[in-house]
Amino acid sequence: MKIGIPRALLYYNYYPLWHSFFGDLGYQVVISPATSRAILDSGVMSCVDDACLPIKVFHGHVASLIGKVDAIFIPRLVSIYPKEFICPKFIGLPEMIKSSIKGLPHLLVLNCNAHRNLDAAYKAYVELGKMLGVKRSQAVRALQKALINQQLYESLLKKGQTPIDTLNEDKSIGESKGVIGLIGHPYLLYDEFISMGLISKLRARGYVVMVPENVAQSHIEAVCKELPKKLFWSYGKKLLGSGLAMLKGRKVDGIIFLSSFGCGIDAFIIELLQRYNHRLYQIPSALITVDEHSGQAGFNTRLEAFIDMIEWRNSREGHISPHGTSVLGH
Numbered sequence: 001m002k003i004g005i006p007r008a009l010l011y012y013n014y015y016p017l018w019h020s021f022f023g024d025l026g027y028q029v030v031i032s033p034a035t036s037r038a039i040l041d042s043g044v045m046s047c048v049d050d051a052c053l054p055i056k057v058f059h060g061h062v063a064s065l066i067g068k069v070d071a072i073f074i075p076r077l078v079s080i081y082p083k084e085f086i087c088p089k090f091i092g093l094p095e096m097i098k099s100s101i102k103g104l105p106h107l108l109v110l111n112c113n114a115h116r117n118l119d120a121a122y123k124a125y126v127e128l129g130k131m132l133g134v135k136r137s138q139a140v141r142a143l144q145k146a147l148i149n150q151q152l153y154e155s156l157l158k159k160g161q162t163p164i165d166t167l168n169e170d171k172s173i174g175e176s177k178g179v180i181g182l183i184g185h186p187y188l189l190y191d192e193f194i195s196m197g198l199i200s201k202l203r204a205r206g207y208v209v210m211v212p213e214n215v216a217q218s219h220i221e222a223v224c225k226e227l228p229k230k231l232f233w234s235y236g237k238k239l240l241g242s243g244l245a246m247l248k249g250r251k252v253d254g255i256i257f258l259s260s261f262g263c264g265i266d267a268f269i270i271e272l273l274q275r276y277n278h279r280l281y282q283i284p285s286a287l288i289t290v291d292e293h294s295g296q297a298g299f300n301t302r303l304e305a306f307i308d309m310i311e312w313r314n315s316r317e318g319h320i321s322p323h324g325t326s327v328l329g330h
């Protein structure tokens with residue numbers, strides 16, 4: 001039996017876990033191809049208009065698996081950390097897919113909810129195994145092995161790799177001119193079609209990239225504890241906490257926020273990060289928002305201008321525009 005996994009949304013975070021779990025149970029795992037214009041267009045055509053770009057892309061990946069697999073894995077992620085939630089679009093994902101795409105094979109829905117504790121989330125995998133007709137003990141063993149693979153993967157990320165590096169053979173970074181922090185959801189940053197090769201472009205210009213997955217969860221928690229209010233959104237916390245950790249430790253020469261048009265979480269997280277940055281750190285920053293109409297030309301121009309600005313600033317010893325201050329700098 002072939003199980004298809006869409007290469008979209010949190011695939012970039014959990015693919016070692018999912019791949020290992022199904023593979024260990026004896027299923028052939030088929031990953032949808034890398035995002036392309038055809039996949040994006042098919043997602044846009046099938047999905048409701050007001051969904052965000054990553055959700056549309058997910059629809060396109062599901063459609064691309066039809067006819068190639070016996071079942072498609074759709075994770076319903078209600079919560080991934082205790083006492084926190086994730087964007088509601090992840091909760092309704094299986095229903096959105098069922099109502100929007102015709103001719104689907106069997107859907108394997110994982111009902112993952114770690115709101116009470118992580119064990120409750122792990123039980124969902126055992127339940128999924130039972131749905132597939134495997135024994136409980138076999139599903140538990142496969143899950144234990146999959147969790148070890150997931151931990152190994154996360155330890156590589158903590159050492160500075162990005163999920164793209166773990167998927168590709170070429171991990172060369174070359175000589176570094178500086179470090180650029182990238183803040184964005186994994187399905188934006190690591191999907192090379194949506195991010196228009198942002199990571200490769202920065203590396204080609206001689207920059208090392210630092211991404212949210214490179215920042216330890218304990219560090220994110222510590223930084224977020226200093227905020228006046230608790231953040232209940234796991235990814236909002238991850239983006240804000242990792243961005244603040246990069247800024248606070250002055251670990252980056254510049255920071256780029258990559259956002260999807262229409263994302264409610266990004267709208268306030270990025271605004272908060274920018275405010276903290278302007279008030280406390282003044283590290284060069286740029287916001288790039290993508291949607292289904294974004295093109296390479298405009299994207300490249302923004303990126304080039306941002307890198308030029310960092311390099312000019314470095315060569316002029318930190319001189320910054322006098323906009324908003326008197327000529328004496330008061």
Ligand code: SF4
Nearest residue numbers: 052087089260263265
């Ligand atoms: S967090 Fe934003 S980008 Fe991600 S699924 Fe929700 S609305 Fe879309």
